Amino acid sequence: MxxxxxxxxxxxxxxxxxxxxxxxxxxxxxxxxTKPLTVHFFDVGQGDAALIISPSGKTVLIDGGPPEARERLAARLRTLVTGPLDLAILTHPHLDHLGGLTAALRAVGAKRFMDPGFNHPSEAYKDLLGFVGDSVGQVMNPEPNPATPDSLLTIGLGEGVSLTVLWPRAPREPFLTGTRSDANSNSIVAKLTYGKTSFLLVGDAEPDTEAALLQRPLDLTATVLKVAHHGGRHSSTAAFLAAAKPQAAVISVGAKNDYGHPARETLERLDAVGAHVLRTDRDGEVIAASDGHSVTLRGNGGTGTLLVVPGNLKPGPIALGPVVPNPSRTQRGTVASVEPRNEDRDTSPDPTPPGERGTAASAGSSGPYVGLKNSKVFHRETCSTLKRSKSERTLYLNREAALRERRPAEDCHP
Ligand SMILES: [Zn+2]
Ligand SMILES: [Zn+2]
Structure with a gap:
């Protein structure tokens, strides 16, 4: 070995x-x-944008950088991606993460879009949702499958690569509130795994997010950590870093930014756990490639940094028990795939006939159902996605009628 x-x-x-x-x-x-799993941490100035390319060619964009970076990001995506992205994720509705996203989606397209579903009043966010509603087939929230609510949502990217969402878990668990920034605190936190290597992608997670994750039975081990909030001083707490044990840390940050990111204290805490730091302000775009055993990271500009770190992930599930404490249940990860649409949320056989799925999952499933214009799916009338969309609606009084024209949405499982 x-x-x-x-x-x-x-x-x-x-x-x-x-x-x-x-x-x-x-x-x-x-x-x-074997083709590697590659993650590009783009140099978008003060903001975040990263692209996952799995060994089988599945692509996931996580965030779209600030508005200033939109042309550069779109151009870079055109060189790296052929065909629409399999998934575009907005970790949270702040401008330094969403400002270039519409341009990115216009440039290469996307089959699905996922965001936390956390409401934000900005025009930029509303405009993005409008664009997504009109141009992206599926809009999802990272909520657990109602059939297995104590497990994590995992998206299969082929060849044993998977992306597991650790936070948020609304409506199963409420969003964090009363924090320094609730939008940041409810950032989508996802763990990308391949063999012994893992990437922890945490958006602008706050100390409250880190504390919530630490309270849950999760394996937070990260070979590579995408450092929270551009290296801001509050996040990346010592306790969180002790659990994550990052071998390498990538900070997505603008040169001479107004926020003093990354903070000296954060760099010291990363150093204390032995994480080698790469920064987009100094190293340019950081490209990390994993063969399942180790990760090679290199800066695409500036310093020419080259770093190889060994994988540190133990085999086994990321959820080490039921994610919502409930000792009477046994836990298994929910595995989804971006390939076959009908298996998106769960590859285990579903013993319930299609017409009865909703009734088993939750109340209020007898209808009516709603479809949005230019979308191929239908939602429960109560789905939060509907509240966030301005698109024209079609109402279906029962599930059978909706199924004749559309397929069930992945966020509310109608
Ligand atoms: Zn933010
Ligand atoms: Zn940010």
């Missing part, structure tokens, strides 16, 4: 160095046979 790890470790390192990768000895070619 250690031989395999060592050779793949070397092969990746060699592959990253031009000139040396041309003639690797045959014993070191392991990683060239």
């Amino acid at each position: 250690s031989r395999l790890r060592l050779s793949s470790f070397l092969a990746l390192l060699l592959a990253a160095l031009p000139g040396i990768a041309a003639s690797p000895p045959s014993s070191l070619t392991f990683s060239t046979d």
